[in-house]
Amino acid sequence: MQILSITSGKGGVGKTSIVCNLAARFGQLGKSVLLIDADLGLANVDIIMGVTPKATLEQLFRGEKTLAEILTPGPPGVTVLPSGSGVKELTHLSDEQVMHLMQALEELDQQFDILLVDTGAGIGKNVLDFNAAAQDVLVVTNPEPTSITDAYAIIKVLARDHGVRRFKLIVNSVRSPKVARDVYRTITTVADRHMSDVPGLNIEFLGHVMYDENVSLAVLDRKLLVIGRPDSRASLCIADLADRLLEESGDRPMTGNMQFFWKRLLQQPQA
């Protein structure tokens, strides 16, 4: 199982749009995907995905619902774990609740090929915890200077304080692929200068997504971009990102699995 979280320094740069469409694209390619909405801000995976959660994590913790009742089917191949107010409690659970959740999650391991986590922006504890628990962190930025600076800042915090080593940069809303490469170069130049002491740090360029009004139009017509507008420029970019991620997953053994992810998440030190 491949475990990827998606984050950004600055909000509103396109994380949720990208992660929902990546999930649907993986589904189109025959993969089985679990998408966790861990964004505590505007929890909008369900809106972009067009799913209606029937229960929340909170109800699981209270023992009122089973995990199966919370998992919500999305587009073909995709299952959504909606956030609701329960997500912020994930890192503040009692030992008993952790045991309960771990047992429920154990059976999911076999079911999914890819786990995607939409974590929200910035350096809140919850965002950091989810990213620290993933194998690879997809960092989204757009070409604006403030967004680039904040992307670098989140990479720095995750690498320095949370032991994250592998980052994959996605530059969204670009007018040309060259702009995206330039953004990547800016970030790695600063990282080379200021983070060369971090062993094993790897910031890779995953790719770009073109600026494309079809991204927001797809939300209006309540059909995911890659499903309803598969030939749009942004859809084709997302398909490329999905291909690259799958290629890479073939390159190395799948060391982490779902249980490791949850253990790492649930065992983060309390704030």
Ligand SMILES: Nc1ncnc2c1ncn2[C@@H]1O[C@H](COP(=O)(O)OP(=O)(O)OP(=O)(O)O)[C@@H](O)[C@H]1O
């Ligand atoms: N490639 C793109 N081209 C045009 N518009 C885009 C593109 N990507 C995202 N958008 C638009 O930008 C807005 C923000 O996108 P989105 O909600 O995915 O960002 P986010 O990073 O998840 O935000 P938040 O930090 O609030 O969770 C949306 O209106 C979306 O339609």
Ligand SMILES: [Mg+2]
């Ligand atoms: Mg979002």
